[in-house]
Amino acid sequence: MKTPVQFRLNDQPVAVFVDGGDNLLTALRDGVGDVTPKFGCGQGACGACTVIVEGEPRLACITLAEACEGARVETLAGLRRGPDLHPLQSAFMEHFAAQCGFCTPGMIMAAKALLDRNPRPSREEVVEAIAGNICRCTGYEPIIEAILAAAASARRY
Amino acid sequence: MLEFRKDYFADERRDDLDVIGKGVQRQDMLGHVTGTTTFFDDHKMAGMGHLKVLRSPHHHARIRHIDVSQAERSPGVRRVIRGADVPRNLNTLLGLIGFGKDDEPSLATTKVRYRGEPIVAVVADSERLAHEALARVRVDYDPLPAVFDVEEALKPGAPTVNDVYPGNAFEYHDRFDHQRVRFGDVEAGFRSADHVLEQRYQMSPIEQAPTETNGSIAAPETNGRFVVYTPTQGLFFSLDTCAKILDVESNALHFVGGTAGGGFGGKVDSLTEPLAILGAMLTGRPVRYVLGREEEMQFGGPRSGERIVIKDGLMRDGRIVARKVTVWFDSGAYTRLTSYGAVKCAAHVPGPYTIPAVHGDFYCVFTNRTPATAMRGFGVTGVDFALECQMDKLAALAGMDPMEFRILNAYRDGDMKAHRREAKNTALVECVQVAAEKARWPIREEFRRASSRTGGGGERARIPPTPKDTSPPKRTAGGSTYTPSVAPPPASSWDRPAASPPATPFQERFAMPPPPPAPMPRPASSQPPAPPPPEPADRREPPPPAAPGPGTTRFSSVFGTRRR
Ligand code: FES
Ligand code: FES
Numbered sequence: 256m257k258t259p260v261q262f263r264l265n266d267q268p269v270a271v272f273v274d275g276g277d278n279l280l281t282a283l284r285d286g287v288g289d290v291t292p293k294f295g296c297g298q299g300a301c302g303a304c305t306v307i308v309e310g311e312p313r314l315a316c317i318t319l320a321e322a323c324e325g326a327r328v329e330t331l332a333g334l335r336r337g338p339d340l341h342p343l344q345s346a347f348m349e350h351f352a353a354q355c356g357f358c359t360p361g362m363i364m365a366a367k368a369l370l371d372r373n374p375r376p377s378r379e380e381v382v383e384a385i386a387g388n389i390c391r392c393t394g395y396e397p398i399i400e401a402i403l404a405a406a407a408s409a410r411r412y
Numbered sequence: 413m414l415e416f417r418k419d420y421f422a423d424e425r426r427d428d429l430d431v432i433g434k435g436v437q438r439q440d441m442l443g444h445v446t447g448t449t450t451f452f453d454d455h456k457m458a459g460m461g462h463l464k465v466l467r468s469p470h471h472h473a474r475i476r477h478i479d480v481s482q483a484e485r486s487p488g489v490r491r492v493i494r495g496a497d498v499p500r501n502l503n504t505l506l507g508l509i510g511f512g513k514d515d516e517p518s519l520a521t522t523k524v525r526y527r528g529e530p531i532v533a534v535v536a537d538s539e540r541l542a543h544e545a546l547a548r549v550r551v552d553y554d555p556l557p558a559v560f561d562v563e564e565a566l567k568p569g570a571p572t573v574n575d576v577y578p579g580n581a582f583e584y585h586d587r588f589d590h591q592r593v594r595f596g597d598v599e600a601g602f603r604s605a606d607h608v609l610e611q612r613y614q615m616s617p618i619e620q621a622p623t624e625t626n627g628s629i630a631a632p633e634t635n636g637r638f639v640v641y642t643p644t645q646g647l648f649f650s651l652d653t654c655a656k657i658l659d660v661e662s663n664a665l666h667f668v669g670g671t672a673g674g675g676f677g678g679k680v681d682s683l684t685e686p687l688a689i690l691g692a693m694l695t696g697r698p699v700r701y702v703l704g705r706e707e708e709m710q711f712g713g714p715r716s717g718e719r720i721v722i723k724d725g726l727m728r729d730g731r732i733v734a735r736k737v738t739v740w741f742d743s744g745a746y747t748r749l750t751s752y753g754a755v756k757c758a759a760h761v762p763g764p765y766t767i768p769a770v771h772g773d774f775y776c777v778f779t780n781r782t783p784a785t786a787m788r789g790f791g792v793t794g795v796d797f798a799l800e801c802q803m804d805k806l807a808a809l810a811g812m813d814p815m816e817f818r819i820l821n822a823y824r825d826g827d828m829k830a831h832r833r834e835a836k837n838t839a840l841v842e843c844v845q846v847a848a849e850k851a852r853w854p855i856r857e858e859f860r861r862a863s864s865r866t867g868g869g870g871e872r873a874r875i876p877p878t879p880k881d882t883s884p885p886k887r888t889a890g891g892s893t894y895t896p897s898v899a900p901p902p903a904s905s906w907d908r909p910a911a912s913p914p915a916t917p918f919q920e921r922f923a924m925p926p927p928p929p930a931p932m933p934r935p936a937s938s939q940p941p942a943p944p945p946p947e948p949a950d951r952r953e954p955p956p957p958a959a960p961g962p963g964t965t966r967f968s969s970v971f972g973t974r975r976r
Contacts, residue, residue, distance in 0.1 A: 274540070290454040291447030293673070295623045296705040303623055331447035344445040348437065356444030357451065357623040357673030391623050391674045 262326045264289065265333020273320040280304045280315035282323075283330065291331040291360045295389070302388030305361035306330050312368035314387070331360040334367065343367055346405035347398070354392035362388045366402045375406055440671075451673050452641040453702055455629050461490050461535040463691045463701035464542035466549050467711065468524035468531060471780040472558035472571065475522055475551060480532060482548040488541030490695045492549075493533040495521035498690060499659035504747050505681060508652050513583075515576040516746035516783065518657060518686050524553070525573055525745035526780050528710030535691045535699055558780035562719055562740035565779050573745055573778040582743065582751045582776035589775070591758040595830040596769030596876035598725070601734025605725030607809050612721050613798035617714035617742065620787050624673020626712055627702030630688040637664050638689050643672035645679040653682040654689055665689065677786030678712050681748055713785030716750045717742040720798040725769075730810040730820050734769040735762040739795055741776045744783035751776045753784075753791030760792045762830055763799040764840040766823040766868075768876055770830035815848045816859045826869025834873065838864040 257272035264287060271286035280297075283289045283306070295303030297316045304315040307329035334341045343363050346352070353359040362385060369376055369384035376384070381402045390398060443449035480492045495501045495517055502514040520531045532549050536542035559565045559573065565580040572578050581589040602608050628642040644650040647669045655662040672679055684701040691699035703712065718741055725734035739757055743750035754776040761772045784790075807817035822840035829835050841864045848855045 274538075285456065288456065290456070293451070293624065294453065294702070295625070295673075298705065300705070301623060335446055340445070347445045348441050351435065351438070351441075353438075353441060353444040355623070355672060355674045356440065356449050359444045360447045363445065389623060391621055391676070 258321055260320055260324050262323045262328050264328050265330060271320075275321075277320045278316050279306065279308075279313070279318040279320050279323055279328070282320035283315060283328075286320075289330050289332050292364075293357055293360060295357070295361075300389070301358075301361075302365065302385075303358055303361045305364045305388060307364055307368050307371075310368070310371060312365050312384075312387075329364065329367070331363055334363065341367070342405040342408050343370070343402065346401040346408065350397045350401035350404060352393060352397040352401035358388060358390040358392075362390065362398055366405070369402070370406055376402075378403060381406075449671060451624060451671055452629060452643050452669070453624075453627055453700070455641045457629070457631055457698040460629070460631075460698040460700050461537065461691060461695055462539045462542050463493075463533055463535045463687060463699050464539060464546055465519075465530045465687070465701075465707075466532040466534075466546045466551070467707070468520065468527055468529040468553075470524055470553055470555050471527045471560075472556040472573070473524050473553035474556060475520065475524060475531070476554055477550075477552040478532060479550040482550070483532070483534060483545040486534075486536070486541070486545035486548050488537035489534055489545045490537070490697065491535045491691065492545070493519065493535070493687065493690060493694065495519040495531075497694065498657065498686070500657050503653065503657050505649075505653060505749060506747070506752060508649070508656070512747050512751050513576050513586075515574055516748070518690075523556075523575075526782050528707070528782060529745070530687075530711065533687050533691065533701075535695050535697075560779050560781060562717075562742050562775070562777040562779060565777050566740075566775070571780075573780055577778055580778045582747060582754070582778070584751075584755075591754055591772075591774040592881075593758055593761060593770055593772035593774075593830050594878050594881065595771070595832070596734070597879050598723075598734040598736045598769040598771040599879075601769040602723070602725040602736075605733050606728045607726040608723065609726065609802070609806060609809060610721065610723035611798075611802055611805065612719070613801060615715075615718040615720070615794040615797060617717045617781070617784060618787055619709055619712070619714045620674075620676035620678030621708075622672070622674030622676060622678055625703040625705060625708040626679055626683045627700070628684045628688045629698060629700045630685070630692040631698035632692055632696060633666060637666050638692055639666045639668060640685055640689060642667060642669045642685055643675065643679050644669050644682065644685065645672060645675040645677070649680070650682040650685050654686050657686040658689060658693070676788050677715070677790060678708075680786045681713060683712055710782060713744065713748050713783045713787075715787030715790050715794070716744070716753060716784030717781075718794040718798075720795055722798055722802045724802065724806055726806050726810055728810065730807075730812045730817055732765060732767050732806065732821050734771075735765075735767045736771040737761045737795070737799075738773045739775065741774070741791075742781060742784060743776050743778055744781040745778060746783040747776070748783045748785035749790070750784045753786070756791030757795050759831060760795060761799075763796065763803075764823055764838070765818075765821040766827040766835070766872055767821070767830070768872075772830075813855060815844050815853055815855050818844050819855070819859045819862050822864070824864050824866065824868030824872070827872045828875055832875055835868065838868070840864065 259270060260273055261270045269287050271282050273282050280292055283292055292306050292315050293303040295301035299314045299317040305312055306315045308326050343366050365385050365388050381399050440449060484492050498518045501517045503516055504512045504514050506512050507514055520529050534542045534545045536545055557571045559571050564570055570580060573580055579589055584591055624643060628640055630638050630640045633639045647667050651662055651665050651667045654665055688699050688701040718739055721738045723736040724732055726732055741750050741754045754774045758772055758774045762770045803818060804814050807814040819841050823835045823838050825836060825838050827835040841862050
């Protein structure tokens with residue numbers, strides 16, 4: 256039995272049929288076709304699947320799809336406005352905050368959730384915000400620098 | 413002087429190297445930050461089947477019977493795949509270059525040799541349906557005794573892990589159970605040395621843990637070929653491996669890769685591609701086979717665990733006069749790439765030091781663990797950990813500053829290496845100088861002025877007389893009469909009590925404690941390796957930040973030029 260779920264994805268209404276017990280990651284990647292959240296572990300350990308649900312960072316792999324009925328969901332796919340990059344995206348580029356890029360979608364969404372509610376975070380708050388996101392390539396330092404730089408940039412989005 | 417080969421690529425490379433020191437943007441960065449980089453699993457295809465694998469719950473067991481009849485009737489199942497369905501169900505990765513014997517099946521048929529070994533694959537309409545079908549496969553096992561320790565595995569009477577190598581050791585050149593380095597007379601060196609230090613070191617297996625797990629998607633193409641989306645680190649290596657296992661021409665396969673969510677050596681082994689393609693061949697559909705994180709850890713090979721024994725002869729003035737190294741690489745149940753790691757290790761010992769007598773034995777051993785493979789400098793980084801720990805202990809024994817001790821023993825241009833090659837373009841002296849400078853670790857003037865370009869050659873370029881081995885390399889052909897050719901080394905020991913080293917400027921500066929006391933001899937019967945004796949707690953304390961001398965942080969010791 257498939258269940259319909261409707262929610263707003265990056266400000267667009269979407270509808271998807273899910274199996275009972277399907278998680279939001281599967282609903283997004285296989286149902287809607289937004290493949291920006293990544294599968295790294297499927298058990299809430301790596302953060303590669305991080306999306307924003309109702310303003311809060313969420314691990315899509317352990318979020319029940321049906322629980323997102325009617326919710327506002329944001330993914331990396333919705334961050335860019337036309338040709339313009341979000342300040343976080345520019346800062347990640349400028350600070351070499353990605354190597355393989357697999358953690359990047361989750362990392363940027365975790366950072367966005369932080370900046371949305373705390374536009375001037377301290378370094379400790381940045382570290383805390385990405386504590387659930389594993390990056391095996393960069394060693395984190397460039398990522399922390401990038402998030403702080405994005406916060407410091409006067410550009411608001 | 414830097415010199416550029418212009419004979420092949422005449423004008424493609426500029427001589428001015430003006431990108432060094434500047435940031436150059438990655439060509440894939442925009443894709444990464446916008447989420448448009450396409451990883452293998454981002455390819456979605458209609459009618460895609462999902463492949464999942466039943467894995468051995470035993471470390472070592474004979475398979476009596478496999479019953480897939482219920483699994484075949486399970487909902488959503490398109491195909492159950494067994495070992496008999498794999499055209500060439502035995503492979504070794506480096507077989508493509510004629511190195512080693514085929515030893516690892518894609519799907520086990522008669523025996524499982526490590527926990528997590530694949531036995532049966534199912535292609536179903538979803539991952540969940542595939543898992544449900546796998547739960548209906550019945551396998552009868554006869555558990556067998558297992559061996560998990562490299563030295564135990566080489567003892568007579570140890571369980572045979574992999575019948576292809578009955579002695580539990582990889583066979584080099586189809587004959588020899590280990591690799592050797594022989595240079596000069598180490599025993600004479602130990603006899604003439606003021607101190608002899610022997611220590612054991614143990615490296616754990618290390619999982620590469622790329623953020624993206626291994627996986628691949630294979631699909632029939634319109635021209636009868638199969639397209640494969642893969643994060644493999646060796647595209648043509650994987651393609652040829654699959655062509656061999658599936659017994660097809662390599663032009664039947666079209667591999668699309670180049671984008672990996674991390675690899676670190678863990679995506680070299682073609683872990684998923686052969687079965688994904690076989691699934692696509694047998695079902696006519698696109699087939700996706702992605703490892704879960706647990707499978708990645710259990711089935712994907714880590715860096716091998718390595719046991720390393722180093723024995724050094726040391727003179728009071730700090731020169732190392734003899735070094736004997738034995739390394740056992742834990743290859744796990746199959747070869748994958750550890751055989752090659754052991755060769756790299758043999759080529760690396762005794763480390764970047766000029767030592768007039770070197771003796772090395774390097775084993776690639778089979779145990780009932782997850783097969784080990786490539787991982788970031790495998791074969792070298794592990795033994796370097798041991799060698800550099802040993803260097804610190806030797807420096808303490810000689811009463812020398814560890815940085816100066818390394819400069820003293822570093823090889824220089826023109827020296828003869830243990831492999832009978834002249835050392836060229838050496839740079840350890842300069843590396844240590846830069847490290848000392850960056851760490852604001854004071855070293856004495858004579859060591860600051862040392863250079864890799866001077867002091868080498870001459871007597872140091874000589875190949876010393878090397879005694880013939882009393883035990884020739886074990887010939888393994890036949891295998892059944894195998895006995896290990898070296899006895900396990902004795903416990904850590906100091907052949908003679910260390911004389912209290914004379915106070916040196918280094919000790920005055922940092923109040924380094926005297927060398928550790930001789931450890932208690934280990935009873936011969938205790939089998940598990942004793943960890944190296946703990947270092948005195950304050951040994952590793954960083955030195956107090958010294959006031960930087962004029963220019964210490966602004967000039968490179970290497971080129972004498974001002975850095976930004
Ligand atoms: S995939 Fe969700 S936390 Fe790892
Ligand atoms: S860039 Fe590779 S995991 Fe972060």
